Amino acid sequence: MPKCIIDGREVEFKPGEKIIEVAKRVGSVIPYFCYHPGLTVVAQCRMCAVEIEKMPKLQTACSTPATEGMVIHTKSPKTLQNQKATMEFLLINHPLDCPICDKSGECDLQDYSFDHGDAYSRYTEERRTYLDLDMGPVIKKNMNRCIHCTRCIRFGSEIAGIHEMVAVKRGNYTEITTIDGLPLQTGYAGNYADICPTGSLGLKDFRFKKRVWFLKKTPSVCEGCSTGCNLEIHQEDNVIYRCVPRENLEINRYWLCDEGRFNFNYLHDKDRIIHPTLFQDGAGQVSEWKEAFNLSKKTLAVQKTVILVGSDLTQEEGRLLQQFLPEHFPKADVYHFGTPGISSSAQDDSEDQILKRKSKTSNLHGFEKLGFKSFPGFPKGCQAVLVIRGGRAILPDLKGIPAVGLGVFSQSQASSFVAVLPGTAFAEKDGTVMNYQGVEQKLRQAILPPGQCKVLSEILMMWTHQKSSFGAA
Ligand code: SF4
Ligand code: SF4
Ligand code: FES
Structure with a gap:
């Protein structure tokens, strides 16, 4: 097996493996937003950029394959400075919504802001805001919180098999929406809430019902059909508030259908x-x-x-x-x-x-x-x-x-x-x-x-x- 060096440690990798995957396997944390192991790689948020010796510029770890003898620094001053700058950029329009946001407590943006961001922002302009169109019965959209990672767009076209999410307008005015503002059509819409790294796409069924840190989690299996998707049941005080997918690459990968996800509601009927x-x-x-x-x-x-x-x-x-x-x-x-x-x-x-x-x-x-x-x-x-x-x-x-x-x-x-x-x-x-x-x-x-x-x-x-x-x- 070829070897590279991550943060001073010699690490084996499979040919073709991306730096972000190799680093994760050996416990070197590289923050990321647009990368998702179940979706294609677009390398557009720049949060995962790392320093690689003999390369003049930082490289995105999600899209760069590890190579024999490569020396990678995930905690060097240049890498950390990029993370701070990226966080400052992503947060210029983000509202201070955490106290009322359902994603709070399991939000990548919140966690990375704390771990890799800066307490100060130089931004003094007025923040961009949107009016949110309805997205159908499953998802509640809040575009003020969006960081344009495009995971949702890729999930629709690559997994759900329906190209229903799109980015319209450009630059500062970019907005994620559905084609012609139609409600979401897919029977897999709940996954949009799982993969969105911020609180931009949330489950209507879970909205304002429970802070996530109160939930107790039990690994189990969906009973909705003979696929047997792996899921986690989240409950408090004997009330189930939601079910979320559990990774199983042989069965359901990272996903659940809506029928299975919301099936638990009949227990409390x-x-x-x-x-x-x-x-x-x-x-x-x-x-x-x-x-x-x-x-x-x-x-x-x-x-x-x-x-x-x-x-x-x-x-x-x-x-x-x-x-x-x-x-x-x-x-x-x-x-x-x-x-x-x-x-x-x-x-x-x-x-x-x-x-x-x-x-x-x-x-x-x-x-x-x-x-x-x-x-x-x-x-x-x-x-x-x-x-x-x-x-x-x-x-x-x-x-x-x-x-x-x-x-x-x-x-x-x-x-x-x-x-x-x-x-x-x-x-x-x-x-x-x-x-x-x-x-x-x-x-x-x-x-x-x-x-x-x-x-x-x-x-x-x-x-x-x-x-x-x-x-x-
Ligand atoms: S809505 Fe969420 S998943 Fe979609 S682009 Fe915005 S932050 Fe990413
Ligand atoms: S989540 Fe959907 S596809 Fe998976 S077992 Fe449940 S009902 Fe079947
Ligand atoms: S996670 Fe690598 S560029 Fe977004």
Whole structure:
């Protein structure tokens, strides 16, 4: 392997590797704005410029490949002076917005201003300001904070596959906007907020809700489809405020789709059933667990029962059910369900050639591997159905058959049910899911279940030990 010297240390690098990547690997911090490992390199902010021996001028570390014997100084007086000058330039029009900016606490501009900038500015002119056009339901734009790094423009054309962000006007008047001022079209708009190094593009869903330094972070996996994008759940006091992508170069690289990013909102939906509930004529009534078990067992104590198990459950839950169901419902037909029209992994293609898959549950492939059969429709004479789901699997038409729900349901979904035994959703439990590539990944519990919701193993244990007034189911 060729070697170069960074800040006096001999470092090996792969041919073609850029200085910024080599330096990062060995812990030499080079500040940057326009560079992003998932986007093309444009070398336009000049923040990453470093001194290289035998070169008369500073070179941008994001675009300059390391070469054999190269001697690089990331902390030399010339390098530091450039960083100060670049920060002064970028901040001449930047408002003193940090106290009310959602990016505050995780803003590259704020951090680099503190670490590499100067406390003084020579700028005395009036600052440039913009009127902000709406950018659609996902992103709130604040152009006063923009430093024209163009990451957003490159994300649109290179990753989202839609050239919707553009820079208009020139020089001091440059402005980032959408073509013809249209709302953003991509289903990946949340990534604009992640990659923007300032608070210019923020998530509307997160706006003014929580200062980022209060958030506790749990690494987990998206349950929105069979891709299984890696994400981080950010919560405080048992409330999830946002999900952000976690880098995984084999699966989602640096990105999340909006469907997966905002999927967590149903966990806190006021409509979610979080207590054992009995239904009569579509109206739900909170009950004790005992009554809900009694009515469920009575409903399911018939000759012909179908059990539908959502492929949004984990492998552990699937295995548990494979032990529990034959013992308690020896005559019942058991099937998996999840996405209308996608009954097997063979039908689970890419939905958009970016990340999304057609299966809208995370564990279709795992459930097939466990041996669950797909739901072919209700057999003639079916008298009762037990639906077990994690919250994502899309309910089929129950055709008026008396049904019991176990897991995560909303009032509107369950109004045709007889009883619901409330369970846990993806962020409220640990478990394993298998994505479409056959990769097994871990869901991690980030928050406690609300109300009286319980994990599946606990509900099944209660079911087993609960003495029924109607005899064994
Ligand atoms: S809006 Fe953000 S990402 Fe886009 S150019 Fe401005 S600072 Fe960069
Ligand atoms: S592509 Fe699928 S797994 Fe990835 S974020 Fe979107 S819904 Fe979630
Ligand atoms: S990060 Fe290298 S020039 Fe912007």
